Amino acid sequence: KVFVVGSVVVACSVKVTRLPLAGESLSGSTFLAEPGGKGFNLALAVSRLGVGVDGIFSVGEDLFSSVISSTFAQLGFSSEMLVRREGSTGAGVAFVDPAGENCLAVCLGANLALTADDIRSFAPRLLRSNLVAATFETPDAPIDEAFALARARGITTLLNPSPFRPIAPSILANTSILVVNAVEAAALGISIPGLSMPGVSDEALQPTPAIDRLLADGVDLLIVTLGHRGAVAFRSHGPPLHQPAFEVAAVDTVGAGDAFAAGLIAGLLAGKPLNEALRSAAACGALTTLQFGAFKSFPTELSLTAFVGQ
Ligand code: ADP
Numbered sequence: 001k002v003f004v005v006g007s008v009v010v011a012c013s014v015k016v017t018r019l020p021l022a023g024e025s026l027s028g029s030t031f032l033a034e035p036g037g038k039g040f041n042l043a044l045a046v047s048r049l050g051v052g053v054d055g056i057f058s059v060g061e062d063l064f065s066s067v068i069s070s071t072f073a074q075l076g077f078s079s080e081m082l083v084r085r086e087g088s089t090g091a092g093v094a095f096v097d098p099a100g101e102n103c104l105a106v107c108l109g110a111n112l113a114l115t116a117d118d119i120r121s122f123a124p125r126l127l128r129s130n131l132v133a134a135t136f137e138t139p140d141a142p143i144d145e146a147f148a149l150a151r152a153r154g155i156t157t158l159l160n161p162s163p164f165r166p167i168a169p170s171i172l173a174n175t176s177i178l179v180v181n182a183v184e185a186a187a188l189g190i191s192i193p194g195l196s197m198p199g200v201s202d203e204a205l206q207p208t209p210a211i212d213r214l215l216a217d218g219v220d221l222l223i224v225t226l227g228h229r230g231a232v233a234f235r236s237h238g239p240p241l242h243q244p245a246f247e248v249a250a251v252d253t254v255g256a257g258d259a260f261a262a263g264l265i266a267g268l269l270a271g272k273p274l275n276e277a278l279r280s281a282a283a284c285g286a287l288t289t290l291q292f293g294a295f296k297s298f299p300t301e302l303s304l305t306a307f308v309g310q
Helices: 038-048 063-075 107-114 116-121 140-152 171-173 184-185 210-215 254-268 273-288 301-306
Strands: 003-005 009-015 032-035 055-061 080-085 090-098 102-107 131-135 156-160 176-179 221-225 233-234 241-243
Touching: 003 038, 003 140, 003 241, 009 063, 009 102, 032 063, 038 055, 038 254, 055 107, 055 116, 063 080, 116 140, 116 221, 116 254, 131 140, 131 241, 131 254, 140 156, 140 171, 156 254, 176 184, 176 273, 184 221, 210 221, 210 233, 221 254, 221 273, 233 273, 241 273, 273 301
Parallel strands: 003 055, 003 131, 009 090, 055 080, 131 156, 156 176, 176 221
Antiparallel strands: 009 032, 090 102, 221 233, 233 241
16 A cells, blocks of 8 residues: 555646737637646555555545545545645636647645645555655655654655755655655756757766765765656665656647656566566656646556556
8 A cells, every 4th residue: 555645636628729928818729627736646546556555645624525535435545545724725817729839837735735744644654655755745754754754664765856945954865755746856966968969878877975864964865867768766775777658649738747756656566676677667757758747647557457468
């Protein structure tokens, strides 16, 4: 079972013929409101792969909190995964033009009210999981508490520091698996030689000082995802690995990173060796790019098996 520490938002999008100008009022062709948020996406993607999910997600006291509650019920997620806070449920609004170009703003609202005390009250459930995952749509304090509790019991932790902010040393010290995309890697000072080239060269697999530092700071496994160039894994024990991306006709890469992390988690919890878990992860990332949005596009256990042919 995976325990996810937040976040959840209602993602609203309006399809428009062109992006609006300041002060302008446009009519859109389609309106869509879907549950999303990095933590929720990870929970959803993991559950589609047949892995049990628990977690703590904070919603507000508004109309959108019932959208989240009913989605959780439909997905078979326990209502006990939700805590209520004053104020608004996390929500985002996006305008999307026919070319897929967009502008958006997200208000994390109640997600920012999650505290270390909340985690302590969920401790018995958290400690029944095999892996604890968090993203940076949650404040440091609850992540810190959750990871410290987990690691003290030998439970694996996974951090996707997105949207990026510097990682607190205490969180890093308790992070088993750190998954970053190219943007977050750059923010951490990780440069991978060959990054700008079409393929990832062998030199890319030489850990740089920034990578060595992360591994020395407590991270067991650092994975840098590079979109259509695949992913590179650096380990505290063992040589680096490169997992190429599967070649697909991608239409929308939203959610690819979440799906990759979910595939990795499902693979590792199923006891696969790292190279096989990375292959599942890359397949999940690739499959997610075949459809628009994230909510509907995460692969199931069945579609993953059909795709990788196992
Ligand atoms: P994020 O969505 O967090 O920015 P990436 O874009 O690096 O993350 O994608 C995560 C993983 O998903 C990649 O390592 C790759 O395996 C897969 N992926 C992403 N984009 C593509 C693509 N265009 N074709 C095939 N696989 C892709």
